[in-house]
Amino acid sequence: MPRTGLVYHTDYLKHDPGEHPEVRERLGAILDSLDKFGLLDELEHLTPRRATEEEVALVHDPAYIEKISRMAASGGGMLDEDTVVSPATYEVAMLAVGGVLTAVEKVMAGEVDNAFALVRPPGHHAARGRGMGFCIFNNIAVGASFLLQRYGLEKILIVDWDAHHGDGLQSIFYEEPRVLYFSVHQDGIFPYKGWINEIGAGPGEGYNINVPVPKGTSDAGMYYIFTQLLEPVVERYKPQFIFIACGTDAHFYDYLSNLEITAAGFGRMTRHVMDMARTFCQGRVVAALEGGYNLESLGTSVAAVINEMGSFGRDIQDSILPPPNIMRPQVRLRIDEAIQFQRRIWKF
Ligand SMILES: [Zn+2]
Numbered sequence: 363m364p365r366t367g368l369v370y371h372t373d374y375l376k377h378d379p380g381e382h383p384e385v386r387e388r389l390g391a392i393l394d395s396l397d398k399f400g401l402l403d404e405l406e407h408l409t410p411r412r413a414t415e416e417e418v419a420l421v422h423d424p425a426y427i428e429k430i431s432r433m434a435a436s437g438g439g440m441l442d443e444d445t446v447v448s449p450a451t452y453e454v455a456m457l458a459v460g461g462v463l464t465a466v467e468k469v470m471a472g473e474v475d476n477a478f479a480l481v482r483p484p485g486h487h488a489a490r491g492r493g494m495g496f497c498i499f500n501n502i503a504v505g506a507s508f509l510l511q512r513y514g515l516e517k518i519l520i521v522d523w524d525a526h527h528g529d530g531l532q533s534i535f536y537e538e539p540r541v542l543y544f545s546v547h548q549d550g551i552f553p554y555k556g557w558i559n560e561i562g563a564g565p566g567e568g569y570n571i572n573v574p575v576p577k578g579t580s581d582a583g584m585y586y587i588f589t590q591l592l593e594p595v596v597e598r599y600k601p602q603f604i605f606i607a608c609g610t611d612a613h614f615y616d617y618l619s620n621l622e623i624t625a626a627g628f629g630r631m632t633r634h635v636m637d638m639a640r641t642f643c644q645g646r647v648v649a650a651l652e653g654g655y656n657l658e659s660l661g662t663s664v665a666a667v668i669n670e671m672g673s674f675g676r677d678i679q680d681s682i683l684p685p686p687n688i689m690r691p692q693v694r695l696r697i698d699e700a701i702q703f704q705r706r707i708w709k710f
Pocket of ligand 1: 524525526609611652653654
């Protein structure tokens with residue numbers, strides 16, 4: 363059985379956006395759920411280290427890092443109408459990046475086979491010089507850059523199944539062929555980006571894959587995307603390391619999207635990623651928490667993900683009856699369009 367690490371620190375609770383969806387209680391809900399399903403004692407508990415300014419600067423402009431530091435030190439403020447810097451935010455965000463780096467280091471050292479970084483604030487909207495969409499520093503982007511820099515890896519896959527497009531991740535790696543960014547997200551919601559024809563640029567051309575999907579995509583749609591698009595691409599790309607940008611706001615019970623994914627669906631998506639990781643990169647996977655705002659579905663969904671990462675074999679289902687898991691014709695049409703488009707690029 364694989365050894366699965368869980369990165370967590372109570373300091374992650376100190377980032378305080380006030381009246382906001384991205385609350386500290388999210389992490390408690392996940393820990394409670396892991397406990398409820400008997401998973402908490404099965405995990406290797408990893409204490410995150412703080413990232414250094416130099417490490418965060420692998421991705422972010424030094425002036426932006428400095429800006430967050432000064433803002434927090436002077437009592438906090440707003441980066442945009444949704445993104446709050448509280449007095450503790452700078453240090454917590456450094457520890458969130460450090461959480462992903464810790465997970466990466468432990469996996470690369472073989473101390474664990476894979477790891478889940480239970481961090482906040484989230485990261486996937488943060489661009490080089492700008493935080494937005496609840497995100498301060500791009501935790502996974504720094505993790506991927508760290509793997510390029512420190513370990514000399516050349517093929518890193520990021521699978522982003524948060525309901526929102528990870529525009530920060532896309533922009534950071536848009537011209538980078540060593541990082542393949544794959545995002546499936548709901549069309550027409552925040553950040554109103556992530557179009558199908560954004561395929562990367564320069565040497566990074568072809569290494570950015572967007573699958574914008576409509577309302578009601580459901581587990582059936584995700585299964586179709588994973589088997590008909592992600593797996594054939596991965597067979598060609600042969601990643602050396604896989605990140606999951608693990609937002610659970612695509613869950614049917616989450617109020618920030620309408621994709622109608624179930625907790626069991628997140629589990630199955632994880633199983634696909636783990637299978638690919640075993641085939642191509644010795645099972646090396648680091649998942650990091652992104653969105654997910656309904657506390658119940660967040661807890662159950664992350665438990666379903668971790669259940670598959672560690673092959674724990676628990677039966678994890680939502681306590682609420684899910685909507686019908688059917689492939690709607692308009693969903694099929696839109697996904698087929700994305701698959702046809704990528705087939706021309708990836709020639710599978
Ligand atoms: Zn999201």
